[in-house]
Amino acid sequence: MGMAGHSIGGASTSWTMVKDRRVRAGVNMDGTSFVPVPEQGLKRPFMLMGAGDEHEPGGKDTTWGRDWARMTGWKRWITLEGGDHGSFTDYAMMTKQSARELEVTRAYVAAFMDRHLRGDDEQLLDGPSETYPEVKFWK
Template sequence: MVLSPGFTMTRSSLTGLAEELASRGYVVVGVDHVHESYGTTLPGGRLAACAACPEQEADARAFGDKAVRGRQADVSFVLDRLLGRHPVWKGARLVDRSRIGMTGHSLGGSSTSWTMVKDSRVRAGVDMDGPFFVPLPGEGLSRPFILMGAGEVHEPGGKDFTWGRDWALMKSWKRWLTIQGGDHASFTDYTVLTKRSARDLEITRAYVAAFMDRHLRGRGRPLLDGPSGAFPETKFWK
């Protein structure tokens, strides 16, 4: 399971989700995208700052396109290093190559669909509140995907038109959910610092885990079939 954080954020922002997935037996790989966070510690104690921040501030749309393509290359490189003939992690034999999923928040979510387009090893994907900076190709995406948005921005007809555009090109199992009253940080550990406490993170953990269990392990998960009394804040759109 690959986790990709939002722009300027580190992999630690998705620790709660990583813990949930690991507790269910998934091997979880959190990716720090170097030069896209405020600080990434490299081997030897070096610190890489956010070299991409000025570029994003100058032209967010152009940067989004470039960053999504760069992140896809990052994730594919990580999978190469884990699954190649000489893996860099001694526990690599624990990874089931046929059951690889990816979940991303914000820019990480934006990158998930494009990573699936370019790398067939990723079998299921979750976009948490990220716009599609790079549109799906005309032939679409034929693997399971779930959109999880916060508040009204990512509702059908909301400010982000890219979800509606690319939704039609998702040819396999799919869901479009929003957390009512949520905000952009709702899918990260940062939510525990807000007035909503840990509730949004609880919702995120439940739905992402159910999705991966269903599509990577073939386990029935009724939570994904429609509104749940356990999580009334979660709205099913399609």
């Protein structure tokens, strides 16, 4: 099974994976990680998906950098340029301006789950995309 969550739901994903081996892959969408990944690390696939520059390396939320260093399995850290905390919710259904953010979220979360739970070769996760130029990849 995979787990993806937004805000506090995203923050709880890595902790849940540490405690429950049944969760084979996880996504944190714009959630501050209040509970650190243990020093022994997290070996299963994980994707950090943040809004704007707050969740970029060196940004306001330093918990992502701390946990990133402890993730030893397949991992991706991406941010949505121009996004905000609500970018990863279904609020986008209510405004045309945010519809693009919903499209980006669906595409990347689906590609992540397809790759790690179904074994599909999802190249969208391999680096920047012409289809989604607003998504930045970090290492």
